[in-house]
Structures are given as structure tokens and as C-alpha cells.
Amino acid sequence: MASGTDGFNSSGQQALDRFAQMMIERMERMKASDWRQGWIGGASSVGLPQNVTGRNYSGSNSFFLQLHSAMKGYELPVFLTFKQAHNFKAHVLKGEKAFPVIYWDMLVRDKDGKKISSDEYRAMSQEERKKLDVIPFIKAFPVYNLDQTNFREVQPERMQKLINRFKVPEIRDTQGMYAHSALDNMVAQQTWLCPIQADRKEKGAYYSPSRDMVVLPMKAQFNTGTTPEEVYRDGMEFYSTMLHEMAHST
Template sequence: MKKNTYNTDGLSAEDRALNTFAELMIEKIRNLQEDWKKPWFSPQVAQLPKNLNGRNYNGMNSIVLMLMQEKNGWQTSRYATFDRIVSLNFTKDKDGNKAAVDENGNKLPRVGINKGEKSTPVMLTTFTCVHKETKEHIKYDDYKQLTQDERNNYNVYPKLQVYNVFNLDQTNLKEARPEMYQKFKDEAVGQSLRTTEGMVDFPALDAMIEKDLYVCPIKPIHGDNAYYSISKDEIVIPEKAQFIDGESFYSNLLHEMSHASGSENRLNRLVSGSTFGSESYAKEELVAELTAALVSSQYGMEKHVKSDSAAYLKSWLDSLKEDPNFIKTSLMDVKRSSSFISQRLDAVAQRLERDGWEADFSDIREKNKAFTPVFGNKAERPTVSNQENQSTQEQTKPQVQHEEVAARSTEQPRFHR
């Protein structure tokens, strides 16, 4: 099949990265068209991508790097820039850089990028915080610790930067540092929730359902449909026993949880009046599918394309072909949605680990029902200067942070499954 290509003459680093993202998604969706029962990410991509310091890449970059790992058959989920790879050849002390040596003082073999390997672009947004009067600069982490009144004294300037990274399988690390490589390879097996019976236990998600710990009620009932109702602000899903296995139950539920994250009083992603089959509906389906696939992969589960979502494969493919920027807005939504869900799951998981099933979850329940864009923080989104460009404005658009009555006088469409 002919590879989709774009004219890259005169394009910025960001635009070239978006073209790469679009081409990867086009290839993935074409493969799913041939067999839509394949998972979004294979078991090989069991763990979310990390840098050498162990920090996870964000949702948008995670998807791109996972697709690259799957496509190339890389055995590790770790990535690094060229400079970071080179830095493995040196150690730092009070006298400056010195060649890396083993425990016996022997110089270690040099680590480098294998000949002919090409990097993968990732995008990172950094923030410059400047006091409106004194022009003093502070770190963004310090800015987030300020009260809302204090934040109002600062202008925040977002800047999107593109970095090029390599998977460790694109280096000679396996030969030069075999123990380090094996450690990362073993790590890439990931955390699997499968059991010998083919079911999975997901305590954090089970607790969310039973103890009403998500931002809206989750109601497992004996039935045929899974959907998020905008008008009732609730998720309805068939009982776990009705699914082929627990993995299918949880991944389908994560799909609906993504829809719920996009309500008007949360991430404000759902388009009012959107009808089944429309362009906006199709895009929301893609966001929910990728969000569920990403969060599922984080916990070692596979996410298959929902049978009714398979009908949107051609629509997604056409949108990607017509406008590579489509992938940017979609993946930014996936980034927010997956973070929205993961942060809440992690909070419940930590409480379960600390206090067990009978733990007091009242504070978690209260925070979720009152809603803040980032769990545990108020007014997380910065006040952004008017000097930023339009694309950045879209990324940092303020969201409504007050609770809203879910039931409305006019019935709105539901995201049926």
C-alpha cells in the first residue's frame, strides 16, 4: 500500500512531528481496517514509554512511542535524546566529566546510536512565568504552589518544544551495558492483570464502581449496551460476567469513562447536539478509544477496537489524510482524558494499598464530585498571557471548575455502545 506522505518543505519542527504522528496513526488504522479485532497496542507494548530517568511520557507522546515500538519490534520501553545517550559514557564528580568505568576501574565500552537509526519526535510544553510588575521569573512548579490571587500577578507563556528521541534498541546498549539493557528489557514486560482464568482484577476500578469514586456514577446492569449518558451524567455498562473476560469489561468501561471526562463541566470536549455518525462524534470516539487503550496498556491490558467504533475507522483515516493537524487536537484531548482518569485511579489505588478495601474514601469522593481538572489541585490551569498563539490557546483553554446539575430539561444524545 502506498505510504502517505506530506510536503515537508519549510515546515516547522512541530509540523514535521505532527506529520510523523499522522502517518503512524494512518498506518495503524489501515491495519485495523484489515482486522479490526486486533488490539490498539499489542502485548509487546505492555508498559508506557519512559525516559532514562524513569519519567513517563505524556499521553500524546506515549501513543506515538508505543506505535513506534510496536512497528519496529523494539524490546524496551525506554527512550532518550542523543545527548542523554552520549552522557552514559561519562560520570560527573567535583573535577568535572570523566569516562565511565566499571567497579574495577576499567573504562566501559562506548554507548552510541546505531548507524542508520532515525529518531522519533516528541513534543513538550514548557511554561515561562513572569511577574507582571517586577518582571521576575519563577519556575512553573513554584507558580503552581501559589494561591489563585498570587497567580493573578503573573503572566504565563507556554512554549511547545520538539525533542528527538531514540529507543534503547536503536543503540548498542545491549552490547556495551548488557546488565543495564537487560534490566530495561525485563521491565518492558509490564504489569499484567490477567489471571489463569482469563479474567482480571482491577481493585482501583472495582472500588470506583462500588464506592462511587468516579466523577459520575458507574452502573453495571444486566443488558446489552454500554454508554455514557450526558443528560443523566452516568455510565451504564453490562455486568462483568456478560463480557468474554474481565479485560474486555474494564477496557470498555475506560472508554465510557473517557466520554464522561469530556462533559461540559469537566474537560468540555463533548459537542452539544452532536449526532451519531457526525464528524465531531467520530472524533470523540477516537479520543475515547485511544484513551482506553492508553490507560489499559498502563495496567498490562489490551484494548480492542469496539465493534461499533470500527465503523469510524474510515472516517478517522479520511480526517488524518485531509488534515494532519487533526491528530494534534485529537491526541491533546487523549492526553488530558487519560491523565484525568489515571490520576483518579492512582489516588484510589494508593488509598487501597495503604488502608485496604474498607478505607475512608470520603475525601476522594468529595474532590471528584466537586471536580478539579487535576486531582488534588485547585485551579491547575495557569492564567496565560494574551501574547500566546492560537494553537497554544487551544491547549490551555480554561475549563469550567464548578459542579453543574447533570439533569437537563432537554434530552441530549447519549454515547451508546
């Protein structure tokens, strides 16, 4: 059996290699003269990638799962593991390939080479930790989009709830939503480094390299909450999405 973190490093490195290849492929397609699709964002849904249990992915996982969903044209940015599919009495369709989700972990040993558990490490003082050998590494595990499974057929009610969760909402108003005056003024005066369109109904948010423009759904389209607190947070989601696409424009 291999020692250390060789196996973990291998899976983590394979995931990073795949992410790099995705970026290269995306940039090559962006350079094509007939490229018109936005950088990120599905055609018929609004929302960040999540696990089928409802937990949102964060950091680079969120970014690359969004990119993966857009490039593959998946209906929803919802993913599950092979085991989760089995638990829902579903299965992965023949020929479908998994996508890696990564997270950082660490291997900790004391001066005698004895492995220290995560719980033990967290309970130690800073002085005690200085005497340990800590090796960080990336761990990866595979996930599948719902479109890569028969989830829709075996869990129709759950699937419909997810579709409702991600569908482009009916336009309401912006009453009670969080407001950021500086960003509102920036959009109104168009002082960002490229135009930002946020005054008409759209099916998704994206940065268009061919037009050098950030396109956002209207703020009111983010108003999907049923309580004052949820409506307020919906406003935050609008600005978060705006800043995300602004970052792509750089």
C-alpha cells in the same frame, strides 16, 4: 537570529505532523482485511513507555511512544536522548531516526517587550500576570528506542534489569491488589460496548479492531510488587490499562 518562538513552533509542528501521519498509517493498516495485530501493546512486555532513567512519559507522549513501539516492534518501550546514550557510553546506530517527545512551554513578555523568566512569572500574583503577554507553544526534542542503539552491548546489566522490569510476570494471585467492583462487574457481565477478555494469560494488552474486542492480561499478571503498597498499586495499573484499551475501543 529568528525572534519569538518560530524555531520552537517549527519543531513542535513537525512533531504534531508526524503524530497525525502515524494515526493515518495505523488506521490504513487496520482497514486491511489481513490485519490482526492489536492497537497497542508489545508482544513480550507489559508497561508504559519510560525514559532510560526510569521516568514514565505522560499524556500524549505516552500514547504515541506506545504506538511507535508497537508499530516498530521494539522489545521494550524504553527511550533515551542522544546525550543520554553518550553518557551510557552507547551510540545511536547508523541510519536510525529519532522520535519526537513534546511538552508545552510559554514565552512571557511585559508591556515593554521585556522577556519574563518562568521563575519570575510563577512568583507573580494573578493581577500582575494579567498585564503580561503570554504566548504558549509546543517544544519538541528527539529520543531513540534502546533497539536503535548499541545499549544492549555496552550496558548488558542495565539492559537485563530493564528486560526484567517489563517482562510478562509469572502469575501470582490477586490478594492485596486494588479492586474496583464496578469495573469487575462490567467485565463479568460483559456490559461494555464490546467484549473484554481478561480471564487468560496474555503477553500484552490491546484493542483488536478486526475482532472488536479488548484483550487484557489476567489481573494476577500485574501483581509484580514486593511490598503491600506496591501490590495494591499493581491493581490500579490493571484497571488503568483496562480503561486505556476501552478508550481505544470507542
